[in-house]
Amino acid sequence: MNKNEKRNHSYCYQYGAIDSIVQTNKRKYKSFTDFMIKYSKADREMCEMIHSTIRSADWHAGHLPLCEMHYATDLIYDTSHIQLLFAEMESHKLMRTAILNWLDEQTGLSPSN
Numbered sequence: 001m002n003k004n005e006k007r008n009h010s011y012c013y014q015y016g017a018i019d020s021i022v023q024t025n026k027r028k029y030k031s032f033t034d035f036m037i038k039y040s041k042a043d044r045e046m047c048e049m050i051h052s053t054i055r056s057a058d059w060h061a062g063h064l065p066l067c068e069m070h071y072a073t074d075l076i077y078d079t080s081h082i083q084l085l086f087a088e089m090e091s092h093k094l095m096r097t098a099i100l101n102w103l104d105e106q107t108g109l110s111p112s113n
Helices: 003-024 032-040 044-061 079-107
Strands: none
Touching (some): 003 032, 032 044, 032 079, 044 079
C-alpha cells in the first residue's frame, strides 16, 4: 500500500467513525453536517463537499475525487491538483478536530482539564 492509498483509507476511517457516531446518536445529531459544524466549526459548504462529493464518490463508485492516485510530474503548475490537495488536507483536519472534540466532550480528559 502506497502513501496515497493510506491517505484515502485514513479519510474513509475518519468519515466512517463520524458516521457511526451520528447513526448511533440520531436524537443528538441530525446528520454528518450537524456533527461537523458542532465539533469542528466547519462551514456547511465544506461539510456538504466532504459528505456528498468526496464520500459518495469513493464509497459508492470507487472514484477518488481528491485525485489521491493522481501522479503528475509538474504538480507545481497543476493548480487544480493543488486546490484538491488543500481540500483534502482541510477535510482531514476538520474531521480529526471533530472526532477529538467529541471524544473530549464524552470523556472530559482534555489536557486543559
